[in-house]
Amino acid sequence: MNTVTRPRILVVGAGFAGVECVRRLERKLSPDEADVTLVTPFAYQLYLPLLPQVASGVLTPQSIAVSLRRSKKYRTRIIPGGAIGVDLKSKVCVIRTITDKIVNEPYDYIVLAPGSVTRTFDIPGLTDHAFGMKTLAEAAYIRDHVISQLDLADASQDPAERAARLQFVVVGGGYAGTETAACLQRLTHAAVKRYPRIDPGLIKWHLIDIAPKLMPELGDKLGRSAQEILRRRGIEISLGVSIEKAGPEEVTFTDGRVIPTRTLIWTAGVVASPLMATLGAETVRGRLAVTAEMCLPGHDGVFALGDAAAVPDLAKGEESAVCPPTAQHAMRQGKHVADNVIATLRNRPMQPYTHKDLGLVVDLGGKDAVSKPLGVELRGLPAQAVARGYHWSALRTNVAKTRVMTNWLLNAVAGDDFVRTGFQARKPAKLKDFEYTDMYLTPEQVRAHVEGTARQD
Numbered sequence: 071m072n073t074v075t076r077p078r079i080l081v082v083g084a085g086f087a088g089v090e091c092v093r094r095l096e097r098k099l100s101p102d103e104a105d106v107t108l109v110t111p112f113a114y115q116l117y118l119p120l121l122p123q124v125a126s127g128v129l130t131p132q133s134i135a136v137s138l139r140r141s142k143k144y145r146t147r148i149i150p151g152g153a154i155g156v157d158l159k160s161k162v163c164v165i166r167t168i169t170d171k172i173v174n175e176p177y178d179y180i181v182l183a184p185g186s187v188t189r190t191f192d193i194p195g196l197t198d199h200a201f202g203m204k205t206l207a208e209a210a211y212i213r214d215h216v217i218s219q220l221d222l223a224d225a226s227q228d229p230a231e232r233a234a235r236l237q238f239v240v241v242g243g244g245y246a247g248t249e250t251a252a253c254l255q256r257l258t259h260a261a262v263k264r265y266p267r268i269d270p271g272l273i274k275w276h277l278i279d280i281a282p283k284l285m286p287e288l289g290d291k292l293g294r295s296a297q298e299i300l301r302r303r304g305i306e307i308s309l310g311v312s313i314e315k316a317g318p319e320e321v322t323f324t325d326g327r328v329i330p331t332r333t334l335i336w337t338a339g340v341v342a343s344p345l346m347a348t349l350g351a352e353t354v355r356g357r358l359a360v361t362a363e364m365c366l367p368g369h370d371g372v373f374a375l376g377d378a379a380a381v382p383d384l385a386k387g388e389e390s391a392v393c394p395p396t397a398q399h400a401m402r403q404g405k406h407v408a409d410n411v412i413a414t415l416r417n418r419p420m421q422p423y424t425h426k427d428l429g430l431v432v433d434l435g436g437k438d439a440v441s442k443p444l445g446v447e448l449r450g451l452p453a454q455a456v457a458r459g460y461h462w463s464a465l466r467t468n469v470a471k472t473r474v475m476t477n478w479l480l481n482a483v484a485g486d487d488f489v490r491t492g493f494q495a496r497k498p499a500k501l502k503d504f505e506y507t508d509m510y511l512t513p514e515q516v517r518a519h520v521e522g523t524a525r526q527d
């Protein structure tokens with residue numbers, strides 16, 4: 071007979087925040103003190119900041135998929151699936167497993183760290199024709215797609231088709247979009263040597279953003295440097311511009327330009343996971359409103375953090391400031407929330423989260439980079455060394471570190487290659503197909519489901 075009465079801690083999401091939290095709980099709690107369970111659709115923690123380098127083929131997909139099962143202290147039970155609703159009243163999380171079975175997981179403490187999804191707008195054709203840059207599958211797919219455009223342009227006898235296949239549009243001038251455009255432009259530029267039939271003048275990358283500046287976090291001078299680097303490399307930057315509509319063979323900009331293209335990459339921001347809306351609690355632009363201790367007010371034992379939560383940014387000193395959605399905060403919040411869960415378990419006071427931003431690193435591929443660690447503005451090789459050094463040290467396992475370093479060295483020595491794997495070639499693969507945003511329940515459906523299953527038991 072199972073007579074376990076230990077408190078049950080359920081962590082949702084194995085990203086920066088969730089994994090740091092689980093690892094800390096494993097280290098600091100004895101196995102008798104609590105049972106820790108993790109819900110995650112994938113068996114890895116994705117190191118998202120290096121995703122553009124997977125899309126450009128500098129890194130292999132596996133190198134940034136950090137195993138969840140390598141820690142020596144590993145003892146967490148992992149449920150392979152996604153949480154689709156949380157019933158705060160009965161303390162039950164509803165999960166759709168990877169075999170599509172719906173199961174209820176009761177908890178005493180829940181830590182919500184499901185991250186964010188790509189933010190889209192009501193732009194005609196967008197979700198049907200754009201790619202995102204938020205999952206490993208998307209990055210791998212985009213790589214294949216871009217190489218297939220080179221292959222098809224090379225083979226085509228039709229000048230209009232050739233020109234269209236060699237134009238690429240990236241929307242979003244934050245670090246994700248800028249790095250994606252920069253890394254992929256470098257790939258297509260290097261391709262010219264291997265595709266002698268392609269006129270290099272036809273390869274054109276557009277980077278557009280509705281905002282008046284690229285990466286405003288960098289400040290004016292460094293932001294301008296980044297723009298100069300990209301412009302020198304032939305990337306056409308259009309600011310104050312967005313997309314009017316997207317079709318299978320062309321994209322219309324809001325300034326009236328119609329760009330014939332088969333490639334639209336949409337990285338115009340993120341929004342909290344739809345899971346947060348299933349709680350029926352207060353949100354701030356989609357992120358769950360929590361205290362500086364990362365607790366949901368009025369609900370004991372409910373914690374939220376990372377991209378999914380609006381955690382007050384105490385270091386900024388402004389009342390309404392919330393932490394930006396960055397890995398830098400998510401990792402630290404993960405550790406901090408674990409300490410607060412443990413404090414609650416042991417009837418000790420919780421501590422508010424505070425962290426002063428360390429700055430930003432932006433890898434533009436090759437020797438190009440801009441970085442602002444601790445307010446110091448760097449360009450070129452020093453910036454690149456800081457960017458890569460920072461990411462490398464933040465990778466959680468030595469295996470991941472070795473894979474990434476080996477890939478960087480190999481790419482530096484042997485250059486890019488243009489292998490199209492074709493794994494997903496026949497599957498629909500646009501924004502709406504990768505992020506499963508339609509799997510969530512409404513708060514009423516969660517309640518009805520939990521009450522219905524309770525009656526059956």
Ligand SMILES: Cc1cc2nc3c(=O)[nH]c(=O)nc-3n(C[C@H](O)[C@H](O)[C@H](O)COP(=O)(O)OP(=O)(O)OC[C@H]3O[C@@H](n4cnc5c(N)ncnc54)[C@H](O)[C@@H]3O)c2cc1C
Pocket residue numbers: 082083084085086087088109110111112114115116118119120121122151152153154183184185186203204245246343345375376377378395396397398399400401431
């Ligand atoms: C291309 C790109 C580049 C970036 N570069 C930088 C950078 O240079 N520096 C920086 O600080 N930040 C960067 N970021 C932002 C950073 O990656 C995020 O802020 C960070 O990943 C947030 O951590 P998180 O734990 O909240 O979410 P994530 O790391 O996204 O983790 C969320 C996890 O939850 C899982 N999940 C989702 N839904 C569910 C569900 N319903 N049930 C269970 N599990 C679920 C996901 O599969 C994922 O494993 C970048 C982001 C992108 C996309």
